[in-house]
Amino acid sequence: MSKGEETRQAILDEALMLASTIGVAALSIGALAERTGMSKSGLFAHFGSKEEMQLAVLREAEERFLGVVFRPALRAPKGLGRLRALFANMITWTEKSELPGGCPIEAAAHEFDDKPGPVRDVVAASRTTWRRSLADAVRKAMETGELRQDTDAEQFAFEIDGISMACHQTHRLLNDPDADHRAHIAFERLVRDHLAKE
Amino acid sequence: MSKGEETRQAILDEALMLASTIGVAALSIGALAERTGMSKSGLFAHFGSKEEMQLAVLREAEERFLGVVFRPALRAPKGLGRLRALFANMITWTEKSELPGGCPIEAAAHEFDDKPGPVRDVVAASRTTWRRSLADAVRKAMETGELRQDTDAEQFAFEIDGISMACHQTHRLLNDPDADHRAHIAFERLVRDHLAKE
DNA sequence: GACAAAAAAGAACGATCGTTCTTTAATTTA
DNA sequence: TAAATTAAAGAACGATCGTTCTTTTTTGTC
Numbered sequence: 001m002s003k004g005e006e007t008r009q010a011i012l013d014e015a016l017m018l019a020s021t022i023g024v025a026a027l028s029i030g031a032l033a034e035r036t037g038m039s040k041s042g043l044f045a046h047f048g049s050k051e052e053m054q055l056a057v058l059r060e061a062e063e064r065f066l067g068v069v070f071r072p073a074l075r076a077p078k079g080l081g082r083l084r085a086l087f088a089n090m091i092t093w094t095e096k097s098e099l100p101g102g103c104p105i106e107a108a109a110h111e112f113d114d115k116p117g118p119v120r121d122v123v124a125a126s127r128t129t130w131r132r133s134l135a136d137a138v139r140k141a142m143e144t145g146e147l148r149q150d151t152d153a154e155q156f157a158f159e160i161d162g163i164s165m166a167c168h169q170t171h172r173l174l175n176d177p178d179a180d181h182r183a184h185i186a187f188e189r190l191v192r193d194h195l196a197k198e
Numbered sequence: 199m200s201k202g203e204e205t206r207q208a209i210l211d212e213a214l215m216l217a218s219t220i221g222v223a224a225l226s227i228g229a230l231a232e233r234t235g236m237s238k239s240g241l242f243a244h245f246g247s248k249e250e251m252q253l254a255v256l257r258e259a260e261e262r263f264l265g266v267v268f269r270p271a272l273r274a275p276k277g278l279g280r281l282r283a284l285f286a287n288m289i290t291w292t293e294k295s296e297l298p299g300g301c302p303i304e305a306a307a308h309e310f311d312d313k314p315g316p317v318r319d320v321v322a323a324s325r326t327t328w329r330r331s332l333a334d335a336v337r338k339a340m341e342t343g344e345l346r347q348d349t350d351a352e353q354f355a356f357e358i359d360g361i362s363m364a365c366h367q368t369h370r371l372l373n374d375p376d377a378d379h380r381a382h383i384a385f386e387r388l389v390r391d392h393l394a395k396e
Numbered sequence: 397g398a399c400a401a402a403a404a405a406g407a408a409c410g411a412t413c414g415t416t417c418t419t420t421a422a423t424t425t426a
Numbered sequence: 427t428a429a430a431t432t433a434a435a436g437a438a439c440g441a442t443c444g445t446t447c448t449t450t451t452t453t454g455t456c
Contacts, residue, residue: 029445041406111309124372163368169363
């Protein structure tokens, strides 16, 4: 890894932590430069524009998300077990990744949902892909016969996402330590409602 | 209503629309002044500080929320009917209120969850109160015998909030017109799972 | 170790930020 | 309508924003 790539990675590490707490939209070149001990122009040169920096941060966040949430879940047995693993990883991923303020993609989803442009496109694509991954896992659990055949996989994914967001808000804004527990209760109710008769 | 109050209200009207699309944190005195056709200093004088302006916007948003979501639902029969009304109003309230970018409180909840201060406090209090209102409605539906006695009202409120957030994201970021429909399906599944045996 | 290439710093730009003054205009009260 | 009060404008402030230059330093290659 060349020196350039190395510092770029160091910048992104710091940027992710910062974006986690203040959001992607509020990321400023100056603040990030100060955090990394660089000059504004030196840091700027790595991206060429603020927008490119935001895109790089989101791509990095997505890669980490996949590495911490999606890929580890593939080791779980295909079907309901894997779906449970995906959900559990989804709930805890920011803590494991030392992102002190929650998921940057989730933050960006709110900041850019009314702001057309490349950043919004990347965020929307990321969430769409993730929804599809969840729905695929649900369908696998239908194929194994664990979930009912008339299960609506997209609806299932929709509800999982909702539980995750409620958990996030309950945990981060309302400071309720029971948030994760509530999330699991909600998830298991969702599963039970779609369980195939044994 | 004096001239001062009148323009202050006009400012808040515009501020809410703007906050709906760009968020409460991104609200700037200058942009708001331009939108209302006022000078920066003239507008500024109505609040005294940016933070006070943000607080005023959030208080105004909450008041409208209560006026569009909560109070109308009180006309529905106490119990499950009222709970359904609360949920339905919750889903559609920003459209009815001509807030083109969704709920400003919801936006602020994400922007300020890691930013201690009066704004965060107001947002957190608002969400807590709303959760409590939902839980109260659930308990009323238990008293009427419509919902099971062992229903966890706080858990119920948690899940309603999740459905609402998933709906918001599905609608606004993913541009899926089925979002509201999915939300209602999720809600009715939630209700059915807690229905008392007839 | 010399040389080319890459990385970082430094300085400056116009713009906008929140805020503070002073001055003018509009409104309310007497 | 005159006076007193309030509302709004105007100008300026230091700070920060993203970005563009030029210059210096560091890195990789022969």
